[in-house]
Amino acid sequence: MSTATPSRPASRDELRLTRRGRLVLVLSVLCLVLLATVAVGSSVLATSTSGEPLEAARVTVQPGQTLWDIAASSGAGGDLRDTVYRIQQLNHLDGAELQIGQTLEVPSSD
Numbered sequence: 001m002s003t004a005t006p007s008r009p010a011s012r013d014e015l016r017l018t019r020r021g022r023l024v025l026v027l028s029v030l031c032l033v034l035l036a037t038v039a040v041g042s043s044v045l046a047t048s049t050s051g052e053p054l055e056a057a058r059v060t061v062q063p064g065q066t067l068w069d070i071a072a073s074s075g076a077g078g079d080l081r082d083t084v085y086r087i088q089q090l091n092h093l094d095g096a097e098l099q100i101g102q103t104l105e106v107p108s109s110d
Contacts, residue, residue, distance in 0.1 A: 061102040076107045
């Protein structure tokens with residue numbers, strides 16, 4: 001004996017989508033998400049000109065040295081915070097933690 005439920009006709013208040021309608025709805029939502037991601041996400045500007053190479057020196061971290069100490073002794077001049085940031089960028093550092101004996105690329109001039 002089968003227990004199939006009888007299909008009932010759609011009432012006026014229900015929204016029923018066909019297979020094609022569901023596909024269009026899903027694709028529309030995906031496009032909106034993609035556009036929002038592009039609009040809010042970070043952007044990269046590529047140019048045909050090359051940048052000037054940065055003069056850098058190699059420094060080996062000594063016991064007790066911090067990024068601030070290394071930046072201050074680098075002779076790069078300018079704002080010390082900018083020099084610390086540039087050292088972090090050059091060496092792909094996530095934070096300010098250093099290991100004794102670690103070798104760092106340090107900007108030597110502006």
